Amino acid sequence: MSDTSTPRRSPQGKGEHGRRPNTLFKNLNAKIASIPMILTALCVFVGGTAWTVVYSFTDSKLLPRLRFVGLEQYERLWSSQRWLVSIENLAIYGVLSLVFSLLIGFVLAALLDQKIRFEDTFRTIYLYPFALSFIVTGLVWQWILNPDFGVQHVVRSLGWESFVFDPLYTKEIVIYGILFAGLWQGTGLVMCLMLAGLRGIDEDIWKAARVDGIPMWKTYLFIVIPMMRPVFITTLVIITSGIVKLYDLVVAQTGGGPGNASEVPAKYVYEFMFRAQNLGQGFAASTMMLLTVAIILVPWAYLEFGRRR
Amino acid sequence: MSNPATLAAAVAGASAIAKDLAGPRGPKPRAAFSRRNIILYGTLIMVALYYLLPLYVMVVTSLKGMPEIRLGNIFSPPMEITFEPWVKAWATACTGLNCDGLSRGFWNSVRITVPSVFLSIAIASVNGYALANWRFKGAETFFIILIFGAFIPYQVMLYPIVILLREIGLYGTLTGLVLVHSIFGMPILTLLFRNYFASLPEELFKAARVDGAGFWGIYFRIMLPMSLPIFVVAIILQVTGIWNDFLFGVVYTRPDTYPMTVQLNNIVNSTQGVKEYNVNMAATLITGLVPLAIYFISGKLFVRGIAAGAVKG
Numbered sequence: 001m002s003d004t005s006t007p008r009r010s011p012q013g014k015g016e017h018g019r020r021p022n023t024l025f026k027n028l029n030a031k032i033a034s035i036p037m038i039l040t041a042l043c044v045f046v047g048g049t050a051w052t053v054v055y056s057f058t059d060s061k062l063l064p065r066l067r068f069v070g071l072e073q074y075e076r077l078w079s080s081q082r083w084l085v086s087i088e089n090l091a092i093y094g095v096l097s098l099v100f101s102l103l104i105g106f107v108l109a110a111l112l113d114q115k116i117r118f119e120d121t122f123r124t125i126y127l128y129p130f131a132l133s134f135i136v137t138g139l140v141w142q143w144i145l146n147p148d149f150g151v152q153h154v155v156r157s158l159g160w161e162s163f164v165f166d167p168l169y170t171k172e173i174v175i176y177g178i179l180f181a182g183l184w185q186g187t188g189l190v191m192c193l194m195l196a197g198l199r200g201i202d203e204d205i206w207k208a209a210r211v212d213g214i215p216m217w218k219t220y221l222f223i224v225i226p227m228m229r230p231v232f233i234t235t236l237v238i239i240t241s242g243i244v245k246l247y248d249l250v251v252a253q254t255g256g257g258p259g260n261a262s263e264v265p266a267k268y269v270y271e272f273m274f275r276a277q278n279l280g281q282g283f284a285a286s287t288m289m290l291l292t293v294a295i296i297l298v299p300w301a302y303l304e305f306g307r308r309r
Numbered sequence: 310m311s312n313p314a315t316l317a318a319a320v321a322g323a324s325a326i327a328k329d330l331a332g333p334r335g336p337k338p339r340a341a342f343s344r345r346n347i348i349l350y351g352t353l354i355m356v357a358l359y360y361l362l363p364l365y366v367m368v369v370t371s372l373k374g375m376p377e378i379r380l381g382n383i384f385s386p387p388m389e390i391t392f393e394p395w396v397k398a399w400a401t402a403c404t405g406l407n408c409d410g411l412s413r414g415f416w417n418s419v420r421i422t423v424p425s426v427f428l429s430i431a432i433a434s435v436n437g438y439a440l441a442n443w444r445f446k447g448a449e450t451f452f453i454i455l456i457f458g459a460f461i462p463y464q465v466m467l468y469p470i471v472i473l474l475r476e477i478g479l480y481g482t483l484t485g486l487v488l489v490h491s492i493f494g495m496p497i498l499t500l501l502f503r504n505y506f507a508s509l510p511e512e513l514f515k516a517a518r519v520d521g522a523g524f525w526g527i528y529f530r531i532m533l534p535m536s537l538p539i540f541v542v543a544i545i546l547q548v549t550g551i552w553n554d555f556l557f558g559v560v561y562t563r564p565d566t567y568p569m570t571v572q573l574n575n576i577v578n579s580t581q582g583v584k585e586y587n588v589n590m591a592a593t594l595i596t597g598l599v600p601l602a603i604y605f606i607s608g609k610l611f612v613r614g615i616a617a618g619a620v621k622g
Contacts, residue, residue, distance in 0.1 A: 029524035030443035034451070037436045037499065040492050041451045045458035048469035055468075064468070111353055124605070125357045127612070128364070131604035133553030135570045136597040139577050140363040143370065143590060144383065154382050184363065192612055241460050248555040252574055266556075269464040274560065279468065286464040297460050 049290065056283035064279055073284035083285065086263040089175045093264070094243045097182055101239060102232070104183065105190025110220060112191070113198045123195070127188035134185065138252025141181035142168060168254055171261040178253055178262060185249075186242070190235055197231030198224070233300065240296050244289055265289050371395060371591035378586050394585070398592035403582075404575040405564060411592050413565075414572030417483070418552060418599075421568055425487045426547040429494035430540065436495070437502025438528050442514050452499065459496035467560055474561065481563045489557050494550070498543055505539040506532060538610075545607050546614040549600040569596050 059069045077083050108126060112119055129137065144150045147166040155163040167177030201224055209219040225232070247266035254262045265285060273282030366383055371394050373387040381388075400410040407413065439445075440452055470489060471480060479485035509532070517527045558568040567575070573596045577589045604611050 027443055027445040030439040030445050030448075033435045033439050033524065034445075034448065036432045037455060037495065038451050040495055041454040041458065043473070044466060044470065044492055045454055045461065048466040049461055051469045052465045064472075108356065111349060114349060116349065116353070120608075122353050122357055123612075124608070125360050128601065128604055129360060131549055131600040131611070132597045133555065133570050133600070135553075135555050135574050136593050137363075139573070139589065139593045140367055142577075143586065144363060144366055146383075146586075149378065149383055149586065154384060157382060184360065188360075237460075244462055245464075248570075251555070252578070255578055266462070266464055269467075270556075270560075273468055282464075283468070286462065286467075289462040290465045293460055293462055297457070301457075 052283050053287050053290070056280065056287045058280055058283075060279040060283070062277045062279070069280075073280045074288075077281060077284045077288070080281075082260050082263055083265075083268055085260055086265045086268045089262060090243070090246065090264050092175050093179055093182070093246060094240070096176075096179055097186070097243060098236070098239055100179075100183055101187050101190045102235065104187045105235075106194045106225075108187070108191040109194035109198055112195055123192070126191055129185045130188045132185065134248035135252045137181050137185045138178075138249045138254075141177070141184070142253045145177055145180075169258055171258055174254055174258065174262040178250060181253055182246070182249055186239070190239065193231060193235045193238070194228075197228040200231075201227055233303070237296070237300050241293060244293055367590050367594045367597075370587055371398075371594050373587050375585060375587060394587035394591040395595070397585075398576075398588045398595060402576050402588055402592060404567075404572055404579065407564070411569060411572060411576070411595055414567055414569035415595070417562075417566055417572075418569040420483055421486055421490070421558075422548060422551045425490035425494070425551050426544060428487060429491040429498060429547055430543050432491060433495050433498030433543070434502045434533075434536075434540070435528065436499045437504075438506050438532055439524075440499070440503045441506035442527070442532075443524060452503070455496045455499060463493070463556060467556075471560070480561065481566070483562070483566050486557060486561045486566075486568075489561055490547075490551050490554070493557070494547055498547070501539065501543060501546075502536075505536055509535065541607075542610055542614045545603055545611055549603055549611075552599050 055064050055066075056073055057068050057070060058065060059067050059072070112122060116122070145152075145166070145168050147153065147169060152163060152165045155165065167173045167180070205223060205227070206219070209223060214223075245266055246264050247270070250256060250262055250264050250267055256263045256267055266289065269282050269286045269289065271282075272278045272285065362384075369386055370378065370383060372390045372392070373381075374389065374391050374393070377388060398410060399412050399415075401408055402410045440448055470492075474480040474485045474488070479488065513531060513535075514527060517531050522530065552568075553570065554568065555570045555574070558571045562568065562571070573592050576592055607614075
């Protein structure tokens with residue numbers, strides 16, 4: 001920020017070759033320019049995360065304080081009905097949105113890959129929801145699923161009087177209403193990634209499969225999909241890290257209601273940190289979120305980067 | 310022709326010529342209305358209609374009057390087009406005590422987005438440049454931490470940042486939020502720029518070094534002019550991302566500095582008063598217009614941006 005203008009006056013990184021007065025001053029400008037990055041990495045990402053984890057073992061209420069109480073916050077967390085509902089919701093939403101967005105995304109990509117006309121138009125239409133925020137998405141679907149005016153009302157006015165479709169105000173299925181909106185917003189992205197993956201597959205594979213008389217669906221299932229493994233893994237990581245952060249959509253679409261039926265972990269964290277002023281609970285809940293991401297991320301990072309080195 | 314390499318080249322050349330002579334390339338054209346085509350295009354069009362439906366409903370609802378909404382069907386086009394809801398959503402809709410509509414949130418969002426985009430791209434491009442061309446010891450380590458940071462749930466870092474911002478006296482201000490956006494935009498943008506700069510020919514950099522250009526000289530005179538496309542991609546990515554942000558807006562600003570998304574949510578989900586669905590939908594549509602405009606104008610570049618920025622989640 002303010003340091004970007006100062007290094008111009010400082011001496012150039014001399015001593016790239018030959019004499020080296022001090023390794024600290026080697027490449028000095030690059031180091032000065034990287035200060036924002038270093039500060040962010042250390043102070044915010046490492047420091048902030050460590051801070052939250054440490055304070056999750058304290059009994060902080062309104063203000064953070066270092067009075068350690070061991071695992072008490074976690075015990076309280078896991079005995080809280082609200083947290084259990086959040087976890088269950090996230091699990092349902094997570095698994096289903098993973099399965100369906102991969103399935104729909106891949107099928108759409110495969111359809112678009114059939115050398116069709118107006119491919120750009122179709123792709124533009126499928127992807128536009130992704131440009132919209134979760135708030136906008138949530139509000140639109142709240143309106144469409146509104147029982148008094150939306151889909152339920154329309155079907156009833158067509159003559160089917162007993163038709164019931166009211167996900168947003170029914171406790172048991174409210175998370176599916178959110179899933180619906182989430183899929184509408186996110187499948188375009190998956191389609192795009194899959195399409196890129198399909199385009200990366202050699203034409204000759206298709207020719208060879210055709211020569212061998214393998215039906216198309218079999219070629220996709222047994223040849224193309226295994227070849228697209230890296231794309232699938234990347235997509236998986238992207239979708240999962242997005243799922244854990246699920247927050248705005250719920251806030252906009254249901255506000256966590258009816259009751260606490262559509263609560264999710266990210267919202268639980270926010271409520272406890274900034275509304276209920278029970279910081280310790282918020283820290284413990286966010287640490288659990290971190291743990292979830294770590295469980296997914298570490299094996300992936302190991303596979304991705306461990307292999308190459 | 311004894312050299313196998315020349316032979317192979319000749320064969321390849323010959324087959325290429327043969328290919329050209331064989332007439333139009335690609336698969337055999339099919340009849341326009343084959344069963345396969347009907348199923349294929351039918352599916353694609355149905356899916357496209359499903360994706361377009363919410364946009365259509367938003368537009369239609371926002372142009373109706375409330376009496377018509379109460380009587381009719383959300384999918385039917387308006388019988389009488391009125392722009393009243395748009396005007397109301399923009400200028401007089403209430404959130405709490407303020408009744409100056411979404412315009413306040415819009416200008417807040419502009420005042421947040423413009424400096425955030427500028428600052429985050431400035432920092433990240435220099436970072437990427439340093440990482441690609443001026444490696445120093447330990448740089449990779451910080452970079453890996455940064456990339457991992459992109460995956461850490463924001464909730465984990467929310468409160469420490471509140472404390473940091475409070476310490477430097479920026480908590481609740483637009484400047485504070487700009488700083489937060491720059492921090493969280495850094496991982497993905499740095500990756501974007503690092504990969505781009507690393508793909509530029511190294512001779513260019515070396516030639517500039519030989520000519521005596523330094524760190525900033527090379528950055529401003531060579532790298533910057535050469536990488537306009539990647540800057541455009543970064544701008545698209547950041548503008549849509551920051552405009553659509555809700556979490557940081559709600560945590561780090563106060564009611565009078567709320568960005569548009571937060572204000573929109575407060576307008577629509579407020580529990581007081583009679584619900585005016587047409588105003589709500591007009592407000593929703595207005596909020597969505599900026600990213601939609603960027604999306605439709607930028608086209609392929611947007612796709613490139615999200616393919617690169619998808620890591621952000």
